[in-house]
Amino acid sequence: MPILSFSSNDIDVITGKKRRTIRKLWKTPLKKGDRLYCYWNLVSKEKMKIFEAIVTDVEDIAFEDIVDNDDVAREEGFKDSKEMLKEFKKMYGGRVDNSDKFQIIYFEKLDIDDWKGDKIDEKSMITKRADILFDSGKFDKSTMCYDAALRIDPHDVYLLNKQGDNLSRLGKFDEAIDCYDKALEIEPDNVYILNNKAIALLNAGDLDGALKSSTIAYNYSPSSPIVLYWRGFILEVLGEYDKALRVYDKLIVIDSENPEVWNSRGNLLTDMG
Structure with a gap:
């Protein structure tokens, strides 16, 4: 059950404007068709499920290809690559280096009637x-x-x-x-x-x-x-x-x-x- 956590400030996620995210490559990489369980602030008291989604596509990308790539950063919703790198370091506890591999994950929100997990209002x-x-x-x-x-x-x-x-x-x-x-x-x-x-x-x-x-x-x-x-x-x-x-x-x-x-x-x- 792949779980993605978003910041509660990431408003584009719930409005449907944002349908992709960049994450470190997991031990079991995501693939097209995987179901995602998406939360706000997963590791805090404000944890809240926001939706379930289906992965529509994935792209493997090296750290060196995103570290200074302002275009990729803006597509991800950041002002520039420096702001995106700052968020990555925050997300991964500062553990981000040139050897890391990432995935660009494209997803589509599911209608709540199609959720398999707990439903929300x-x-x-x-x-x-x-x-x-x-x-x-x-x-x-x-x-x-x-x-x-x-x-x-x-x-x-x-x-x-x-x-x-x-x-x-x-x-x-x-x-x-x-x-x-x-x-x-x-x-x-x-x-x-x-x-x-x-x-x-x-x-x-x-x-x-x-x-x-x-x-x-x-x-x-x-x-x-x-x-x-x-x-x-x-x-x-x-x-x-x-x-x-x-x-x-x-x-x-x-x-x-x-x-x-x-x-x-x-x-x-x-x-x-």
Whole structure:
């Protein structure tokens, strides 16, 4: 049972973008047709099975042919051969030298129904990783994970909303709005998504659209602090100061312990003279 371990930062593995890897030649070399059991962080507490795969092809390659080969390194997902060699030394405890032989292993992920070993909740696994990357601010990587999870379940409202939030942080507001719209087709009364859409529209420069989405959210939940906060801000940006002030006055009663609310109301009063 050949086992491959990948770093949990190797996002291209679960998105399906990466379908090859380079490893030291084993005592029993891999061959076409072998089944692979693939894990993240195999020797740590964070060990997690990510998929099973079938080897589609292998190429034997000498260390001297990869040590300074930037093309091979980039195909493997590294910036250059120096970065790849650094990873090899880390992977093999520094035990890498010119006499070593390697294999380029090409593989194809198997559908979970075709696995022979323990099955996992693949969507949950990918979503968990996406959330970790999102919370750590790695939005370029988390968006790939949310994409992969949505390929498994394109109608998951949580995923659509999180992908929208993620794309917004990358400045891709039109794509974010598309995600929110898909989520709202399923849950049209979800005030949090309506509010997120309003924020994305505001950032995209569509002030009228932002107010419209905010109004729909407000009609569903007129006492929601987050809806009121952003509604007040949108009205302020539109120059509707009196209306914005009335929203902040209402919000003060509901969320009086929030310093951001007092600060926003104070800024508005300053702008009003």
